Amino acid sequence: MIDLRHLRTIHALRDTDSLHDAAERLHLTQSALSHQFRELEERIGMQLFVRKSKPVRFTSAGLKLLQLADQVLPLICGTERDLGKLASGTAGRLHIAIECHSCYQWLMPSVDEFRGAWPEVELDLASGFAFAPLPALERGDLDLVVTSDPVTLPGISYVPLFGYEAVLAVDNHHPLHGKPYLEPGDLASQTLITYPIERHRLDIFTRFLEPADIEPAQVRTSELTVMMMQLVASGRGVCCLPNWALHEYSSRGYVTAKRLGENGLQARLYAAIRSDMLQVPYVSDFLLTAKDISFATLEGVNVVSGLAI
C-alpha cells in the first residue's frame, strides 16, 4: 500500500511547498506526483493535503505519513550509504568481541594502529562474557570474535592469529616448584581457579585433566585475572593462563609459571569472522595488523617468560 516512493514524494512536497517544485527535485513531472497522490489517497480513503492553499497544508493523514517518512527515509539512506561503503571496502563497521579478558593486552595495540589506518571504519570492542558471541556474529551484531575454540559453523571462517602455551601459575614456594613440568596427577590435590565459563571450553580440563581422568581437589572461579593472581600468590590455588597473560606477573616474581605436560599445553587463538568479510580490505588489513602486533608483543614473552621448565 504505502511505498517508499510515496514517502519521498510527500517529504519533498513539504520542503518545496508545491507539486511542481517537488516534482523537479525528484526528477519527475508535476503530473506524475498528482497521479501518485490521487491514487494513494484513493487507497487510504482520505485526502493527504489541502490543495487549495499555499503554502500546502497537510491533513492529519498526511502528517502521519510525513512522520513516517521522517523516521524511515533516514534509515534507508543510512543503510544505502553503509552498503555502498561495504561494497567499495573503504569504510564500514568492525564490532569485535573477545572471549577472554586477558586478550585486551595484545588486542589494544592492534586496535590503536588500525584506528589510524582506517579512520572511516567504525570500530567497537566488547568483552564477551555477558553473551554468546558466535550467534551474535552469525546474526551480524558482531563482525569479529577472538576465540581459542574454533567450532565449525557454516559461513564462519577462523583465521589463526598466533599460538601460545597455556601454563600453570603457582605461588613461589609451592611444593610443585621442583618438578621440570607438571603432570595431571599433580593437580589432584590442588585448588584450581578458572574463569567462570563451561568446562568444555577450558583447555586445562579438555586437554590436560580429563584425558587423564583427574579432578582437582577444588575448583573455584574468578572473572578477573588480577584477582586470580592474588589468590595464587597467597597460596590459595593455582590457575591456568596463556603464557603471555601470565608474563607480567611471573616476570616480576609475583607468581611462578609451570609447564603443563612434557611438551607444554600448546593452544592457538583465532579470529572468527563471517566468511564473506574475508574479502573486505579493512578486515584483512586488521587481521594482518593483529597478527603482526601479537607476534611483536609476544616475542619477548616467550623468551623472558620466566617459565620454569
Place this chain on the structure above:
Amino acid sequence: MIDLRHLRTIHALRDTDSLHDAAERLHLTQSALSHQFRELEERIGMQLFVRKSKPVRFTSAGLKLLQLADQVLPLICGTERDLGKLASGTAGRLHIAIECHSCYQWLMPSVDEFRGAWPEVELDLASGFAFAPLPALERGDLDLVVTSDPVTLPGISYVPLFGYEAVLAVDNHHPLHGKPYLEPGDLASQTLITYPIERHRLDIFTRFLEPADIEPAQVRTSELTVMMMQLVASGRGVCCLPNWALHEYSSRGYVTAKRLGENGLQARLYAAIRSDMLQVPYVSDFLLTAKDISFATLEGVNVVSGLAI
C-alpha cells in the same frame, strides 16, 4: 535503490529459509524473488545471501538489509494500520494539550467518559505550559488544544466549548468588598497574581486593565492555583480566575469573588483542532461530551458561585 519490496522479501526469506517458500508467503513465484535478488545484488555490487546452503545464510550486506527491514517494516505496518483506523473513524489518536492548569477540573470527567466510549482511541493529556501548543497542533504532534485565545490559522478550527466569567479573587476582609463590582482603577493599588505567561494572553490585562490604561501596584506570578489562593486568602494580593476555577475556594468562604466591570469579564474556551479532524467520529463525539460535561459541571457554579455582585 532499496525498495520496501526488497525488505519484505529478505524478511520473508529469513523466516522461511527458502526462496520458494518465501515466494509463497508473499504470493509471488520463486522466479520473481530470484530476479529481484539478482537485480538488487547487481545494484549494490554484493551478494546478499549464500545460495548453496540450507538453511540460508546471509552475507554481511544481507544482514545489514535485514536489520533495516526489522526497523522499517514495523513502522510501515503501524502507520498503515493507523491510517486505516483514521479512515474508518473507529479508532485513532487524541493527544490533548490544555493551556491552563485549572482546565483539568472540568476536562477530567470528559476524558474519563470518553475513554469508556472509545477504548480504541489512544488518549493522551499534556499540560501546555512547557511548549507552544498550536505549532505542535499544526505539525500533528497534538490533536486538540484547549485555549481561550482563538488566533486565526489556516487549517485550524476552533470549536467553542463554553463561556465563563473571569472574576477577581480577593480576601474576605478586603477593602473592595463593599463594591457591587470592580473598576480598573480599583486594581491600581493592588498586587496582582497571575500565571507565568505573557500579558497579552491574560484577559485581565488585555480586556480590563489595558483599555483603561491602569497598571497594578505590583504583579507577581504563580504556577499553581492553590498557591495563588493561599496568597490571596492571606491578603498578599488578588488574582483573576475563571469563575468555575474559583468556585471550590469561594464557595467554602476561603476567598471572595468579585465581578470585574459592570457586566462581568465574559470569556470563552475553545477546542482548537485541525479542520479535517472535525469529520472524524470520535473527535466530534469528544467535543460533544466535553461540552455536555462542562455544562453540567459549571451549571451549579454559576448559581452557587458565591459571586458577590
Place this chain on the structure above:
DNA sequence: CGGCCTTCATGAGACAAACTCATTTTTTTT
C-alpha cells in the same frame, strides 16, 4: 555412485504500474 528430487537461475513474454505529454480546470496574483 547415479538417479531423483528439490532448489535456484535464466530468458522470453505478458501485464500492470508509473511516468510523460498535451490539455483543461482551478487557484493565485496583480
Place this chain on the structure above:
DNA sequence: AAAAAAAATGAGTTTGTCTCATGAAGGCCG
C-alpha cells in the same frame, strides 16, 4: 478582471515486475 501559476485529468508510452517454461546445480538415498 485578466494573466499567470499551479494542479488535475486523459491518453498514450515506457519501464519495471511478474509469470511461465525451462535449464542448471546440490543434496539425498537406495
